Amino acid sequence: MRHIPEVRRRRLGDELRRLRQKAGLTSDDLARLLGWHQSKVSRIETGVSGVKDEDLAALLDALDVDPQLRALLGALAGTSNNGPGWWMAYGGVIPPQYRDFISLESQASSAHTLETSVIPGLLQTPRYARAVTRAALDGQPPATVDSLVEVRLARQEVLRAPAPLKLHALLDEAVLHRQVGGPGVLREQLRTLSEVARLPQVCVQVLPFTVGGYIGLTGPFVIFSFPRITDLDLVVLDHLTNSLYLERKEDIEAYRAAFESMRAHALSPEKSLDLIAGIGDAA
Structure with a gap:
């Protein structure tokens, strides 16, 4: 099964x-x-x-x-899903909630995400992913960290699949300045972010400091949409020890409206790329 x-x-x-x-x-x-x-x-x-x-x-x-x-x-x-996903091989390393998240991500047609702390996992470089994982899971054995980094990088294949996931990411400007792993890791990450953001299936916009307070300031979220059947759409809120899934239409519409409000206040994709490049050069 x-x-x-x-x-x-x-x-x-x-x-x-x-x-x-x-x-x-x-x-x-x-x-x-x-x-x-x-x-x-x-x-x-x-x-x-x-x-x-x-x-x-x-x-x-x-x-x-x-x-x-x-x-x-x-x-x-999941009748259209042929067999267990690749992530099931990491069952001893990643918790069920994370496996569920990856399964949903692999089946989604689009994802709209807000990140206020770090670069989204789908856009991370190997060194940045390792630094994030070490910081978030301090004290874990090196082998566990290696496996978790492998999982994070393997997830990125959804952006290069024959029918790729369409990703629209809103990033708080603070994400671009936080030196996760040090200045060299951040510079490399911002260069890669600039490259990946030019893919037709990826859109990155930055919420600059000048925006001040905004509706999503309290925490990140992801809205997953699925092919053909909108009744399957859901919102995922990440917490330290668990993930909360919102499925009610009222909740989904509220988060969609919040995303659109933030998108309207964010820099355009072109200006966002200019800001990312400028911060990367100065890092």
Whole structure:
């Protein structure tokens, strides 16, 4: 069975439970229809376990689900995902929340992100990524740091895939001045940032100090959008020990509006590149 991010399992389970109740069936009724044990239905509906393609098809047939909703539920279950992702090989190093984040990132069509502390992981150089990882996980064995850096760099392949992730990054100007790893590492990072920001699938804008306070000043976030089905879009808020996923349409629209407000106050992509180059030359 493929790995399905917890946030997706919960959403899928909620939708299946709603459909079962709408059909006037108890979990025991549905289990008898399918020839399953009731506990299997319960595990799927509560998001405790994922669901195999053939089991999902049987569920949707039993509940007489229309084609449009079948497509949504299939996307939630990851039926278009062929096998486990590369990140599962790092299961002993990265926590489940991070694996879920990478899985969602790999399936998204676009990401809109605000960063207030460091360069986004998808745009980091190897030396900068290592410095960030060491600072964030002080005291970890070198082998663990090496693996985490490998993961961060491997994530960047989504920007160079046949259908690449479209990334729009808003950076607080403080990010460009923070000498993570020292002046040499920062100079190299800013040069690379200038190069990657010129890719057609990448847009970088800087929120200069002159903006003063702004709506996103309290913390970074990512808005993931997915191909064809907007109902799957979500917001990810990173905390020190966990990630919070926001799925309600009201929350997503609020963060989209916040992003657009900040984008309007940020420097244009061209002026942002000029500022990045100037800071890099002075670092």
